[in-house]
Amino acid sequence: MMKNNLKLFYLGLYLCSGIATAGTRINYDLDLSFSSDDNINNSLISGEERDDSTYLTSFAIAYQKRLSKHDSASANGFINYSGFSEYDGLSHSEIGAEINYNLKPVSGFSQPTYIFSGKISTLDFETDLRDSTQFNIKGMLAKSITDKLSMRTGLAYKLNDSESRVYDTSDIRLFINADLLLGKRATLYSTLDYISGDIVSIISEDNLSSNVLDILDSADEIQSDPSFANNEIAYRVDADTITLSLGLNVKLAKKQSVDLFARTISSEVSSNISYNRLIVSLSYLARF
Numbered sequence: 507m508m509k510n511n512l513k514l515f516y517l518g519l520y521l522c523s524g525i526a527t528a529g530t531r532i533n534y535d536l537d538l539s540f541s542s543d544d545n546i547n548n549s550l551i552s553g554e555e556r557d558d559s560t561y562l563t564s565f566a567i568a569y570q571k572r573l574s575k576h577d578s579a580s581a582n583g584f585i586n587y588s589g590f591s592e593y594d595g596l597s598h599s600e601i602g603a604e605i606n607y608n609l610k611p612v613s614g615f616s617q618p619t620y621i622f623s624g625k626i627s628t629l630d631f632e633t634d635l636r637d638s639t640q641f642n643i644k645g646m647l648a649k650s651i652t653d654k655l656s657m658r659t660g661l662a663y664k665l666n667d668s669e670s671r672v673y674d675t676s677d678i679r680l681f682i683n684a685d686l687l688l689g690k691r692a693t694l695y696s697t698l699d700y701i702s703g704d705i706v707s708i709i710s711e712d713n714l715s716s717n718v719l720d721i722l723d724s725a726d727e728i729q730s731d732p733s734f735a736n737n738e739i740a741y742r743v744d745a746d747t748i749t750l751s752l753g754l755n756v757k758l759a760k761k762q763s764v765d766l767f768a769r770t771i772s773s774e775v776s777s778n779i780s781y782n783r784l785i786v787s788l789s790y791l792a793r794f
């Protein structure tokens with residue numbers, strides 16, 4: 507898996523070098539984050555939720571190039587590491603590459619920009635059955651509403667091809683995002699997502715009540731998963747999920763900022779089976 511990770515990172519650098527000619531801008535991005543999650547195991551059973559805190563270190567090399575007065579392209583190679591305080595089996599590295607194409611057919615402040623992107627990455631977990639290759643494609647429309655308010659809306663597809671069938675997942679996401687400038691240094695942003703597709707939930711074998719067995723009967727895949735403990739079961743179900751995110755970004759300097767972010771997640775498997783989750787994160791962002 508690590509060899510595949512390095513190949514994808516080098517692929518990102520190769521894609522970057524492919525557009526690194528005259529008029530190209532090169533950025534080096536660093537992200538240091540700490541987050542708290544009150545339902546890290548996506549529990550559908552009340553009282554079975556596990557909470558944990560996570561630290562993320564991310565580094566990316568990004569190349570951006572203006573192709574004409576109407577379009578531009580960018581590519582980047584990135585490497586991330588996520589460490590979990592309580593459940594080490596969830597800790598993982600991610601290495602990958604991403605390309606983006608921006609098109610603004612008509613010049614003008616209020617004219618829309620069309621953005622298309624594709625990303626591929628590999629994830630190497632402490633628990634090997636979660637190791638996977640992930641594919642993402644996305645198309646969206648971005649538009650400035652006023653000099654302080656901008657919006658984006660689009661559609662995204664994600665495919666996760668893992669070492670185990672239970673983590674072979676896919677979903678489609680419809681989203682809308684708004685950014686509001688509060689001043690020279692602060693930006694308030696919010697995103698609403700509707701996601702249709704797979705989620706994986708974890709339950710202990712010691713808590714197999716009749717209600718849990720009914721859920722397992724409707725699962726697409728079931729497999730033992732030692733990420734939390736040796737007697738844990740992972741099961742994959744199809745769900746409709748709504749997420750609402752709210753964040754505040756504050757500039758510290760020209761290319762440095764801190765970001766405070768909260769996301770609520772609500773998934774419904776059926777009329778009487780659902781789960782809720784809250785993630786809160788604080789990040790330091792820098793560009794060199």
